[in-house]
Amino acid sequence: MQYRWLSKAGKAIWINCRGSAIYDENHQIKYLVGCINEIGKKQIADNVSGLLGETSFKNLIIPIQDDMHRGFVLRLGIDNFKNINENYGLKYGDEILKQTGNCIKEHLLNHQKLYRIVSDEFIILDLFGDKRDAKNLYNCIRDSITAYVESINYEVYHTLSAGALCFEENPTASYTEIMKWTEFGLSKAKKDGKNMCYVFKTEDYRKFQRKSELIKCLHQAVDHDFVGFEVHFQPIVQVDKNRITSLEALLRFECDTFGKVTPYEFIPLLEESNLIIPVGKWVLEQSIQAVCSLKPFIPDLKVHVNISYVQVLKTPILKDILNIINRYDIEKNQLVVELTESGFIESDASFTNFCKNLKENNIQLALDDFGTGYSNFHYLYNLKPNCIKIDRGLMQNALSNDYENLLLKHMIDMSHSVGVKMCIEGVETEIELHKIMNMETDYIQGYYYSRPCSLDELKYKLENHLIIKEA
Numbered sequence: 227m228q229y230r231w232l233s234k235a236g237k238a239i240w241i242n243c244r245g246s247a248i249y250d251e252n253h254q255i256k257y258l259v260g261c262i263n264e265i266g267k268k269q270i271a272d273n274v275s276g277l278l279g280e281t282s283f284k285n286l287i288i289p290i291q292d293d294m295h296r297g298f299v300l301r302l303g304i305d306n307f308k309n310i311n312e313n314y315g316l317k318y319g320d321e322i323l324k325q326t327g328n329c330i331k332e333h334l335l336n337h338q339k340l341y342r343i344v345s346d347e348f349i350i351l352d353l354f355g356d357k358r359d360a361k362n363l364y365n366c367i368r369d370s371i372t373a374y375v376e377s378i379n380y381e382v383y384h385t386l387s388a389g390a391l392c393f394e395e396n397p398t399a400s401y402t403e404i405m406k407w408t409e410f411g412l413s414k415a416k417k418d419g420k421n422m423c424y425v426f427k428t429e430d431y432r433k434f435q436r437k438s439e440l441i442k443c444l445h446q447a448v449d450h451d452f453v454g455f456e457v458h459f460q461p462i463v464q465v466d467k468n469r470i471t472s473l474e475a476l477l478r479f480e481c482d483t484f485g486k487v488t489p490y491e492f493i494p495l496l497e498e499s500n501l502i503i504p505v506g507k508w509v510l511e512q513s514i515q516a517v518c519s520l521k522p523f524i525p526d527l528k529v530h531v532n533i534s535y536v537q538v539l540k541t542p543i544l545k546d547i548l549n550i551i552n553r554y555d556i557e558k559n560q561l562v563v564e565l566t567e568s569g570f571i572e573s574d575a576s577f578t579n580f581c582k583n584l585k586e587n588n589i590q591l592a593l594d595d596f597g598t599g600y601s602n603f604h605y606l607y608n609l610k611p612n613c614i615k616i617d618r619g620l621m622q623n624a625l626s627n628d629y630e631n632l633l634l635k636h637m638i639d640m641s642h643s644v645g646v647k648m649c650i651e652g653v654e655t656e657i658e659l660h661k662i663m664n665m666e667t668d669y670i671q672g673y674y675y676s677r678p679c680s681l682d683e684l685k686y687k688l689e690n691h692l693i694i695k696e697a
């Protein structure tokens with residue numbers, strides 16, 4: 227038998243009671259022999275909220291798991307619960323848990339069952355309702371919590387997020403999947419801003435799995451001496467001299483599981499996992515080595531290297547750059563650091579400081595994707611980069627729309643008036659090239675001249691004059 231006792235303080239204590247009956251000669255129970263224990267960690271329900279725990283939920287689901295065509299599971303989690311415990315103490319945390327349990331119970335229908343899964347998470351099981359019922363239930367609970375927070379005069383402002391899984395759309399969900407998918411759902415709701423309910427979609431989960439798998443592959447690649455990574459190089463042409471003056475280093479990644487992956491997908495993952503720190507350093511070194519080995523073709527060749535905001539915020543990047551340059555026989559001004567404004571918005575100071583430090587050390591700076599951020603012009607005057615780069619999207623707009631065309635021309639004039647060079651990226655065709663030539667841009671980069679390619683391929687193209695045809 228398992229049951230609860232209430233302590234003097236009114237707290238529920240879980241008890242396990244087992245024993246045997248001793249019968250007398252008339253087959254009547256004479257006495258019971260056994261023991262009564264507090265269950266401790268193996269508790270069936272939780273002492274703070276008095277609710278049943280995960281084991282009970284599991285026992286209920288397992289026999290019916292393949293046969294659920296209606297209903298939903300709503301997994302609820304208190305947002306920032308750790309902060310509440312840390313700032314107000316465990317006792318206050320317990321109180322918030324109890325009150326949250328009460329707010330939930332208020333809205334439950336007879337057929338809906340409530341469980342407490344881990345410290346700050348609850349699960350509601352409903353075997354009849356649908357998606358709309360799940361959302362409505364969540365909204366009602368959220369309103370109750372808001373009302374409770376108001377009633378205690380905002381002493382603690384706590385909120386609740388939820389992940390809902392509806393069986394109508396996921397009828398084959400097993401117990402393990404229910405736990406995995408609702409966990410994913412709840413953390414997605416928290417990631418998307420908290421105090422909201424996310425309804426599970428298989429498509430989102432697949433994306434999430436792909437992302438986790440890909441991060442694993444990236445980790446493995448870094449652990450195995452960057453196998454699968456390769457740096458490709460794309461020429462940048464100086465318009466007035468019609469010659470290649472620099473290259474942009476562009477990272478590539480390929481692995482057995484995913485084949486070739488685009489940088490638009492893997493760079494953000496490298497950033498999220500901080501792997502961009504070792505990989506970025508490796509790209510820098512590969513790029514400088516490339517410049518050295520291309521000396522016979524173009525002695526004063528520059529290389530543009532994309533540096534991520536993560537490298538700027540979390541590493542002594544300037545020291546690393548200077549270190550690498552010192553180890554090779556190149557001039558400091560042969561390195562151009564490319565930075566994008568995005569990612570820096572909140573931490574302006576490190577961005578501007580880094581740019582100033584680059585200037586002081588005679589390392590060139592290019593602002594990438596210029597014209598897409600908020601404070602681009604402010605940067606133009608403040609940071610005086612050596613170069614700004616316009617991406618293909620903006621260039622295409624300028625070629626198809628008179629207003630945007632004028633805007634781009636003014637942008638070029640303005641940059642020139644403060645001594646900043648302009649590079650237009652993504653020029654693919656001869657027609658585009660001629661239109662762009664009329665704009666007095668300083669540099670052009672694009673498939674028209676060459677796609678990004680490996681160092682060997684680039685050497686071959688340079689040897690055979692395949693990029694810029696001699697006049």
Ligand code: C2E
Pocket residue numbers: 460475476477478488489490493509532533534594595617618651652653654671672673674678
């Ligand atoms: P980005 O820095 O703006 O690089 C230019 C992108 O435009 C490259 O895409 C390049 O292949 C592409 N491109 C060049 N010419 C043309 C053209 O004529 N037509 C079209 N349609 N596209 C052209 P890619 O290589 O896929 O790289 C995507 C982005 O990934 C880069 O954009 C950059 O933000 C990031 N990235 C690439 N390598 C690195 C790296 O080593 N470190 C960091 N932090 N980011 C990198």
Ligand code: CA
Pocket residue numbers: 474532564594
């Ligand atoms: Ca770039």
Ligand code: CA
Pocket residue numbers: 594595615616617651
């Ligand atoms: Ca760009």
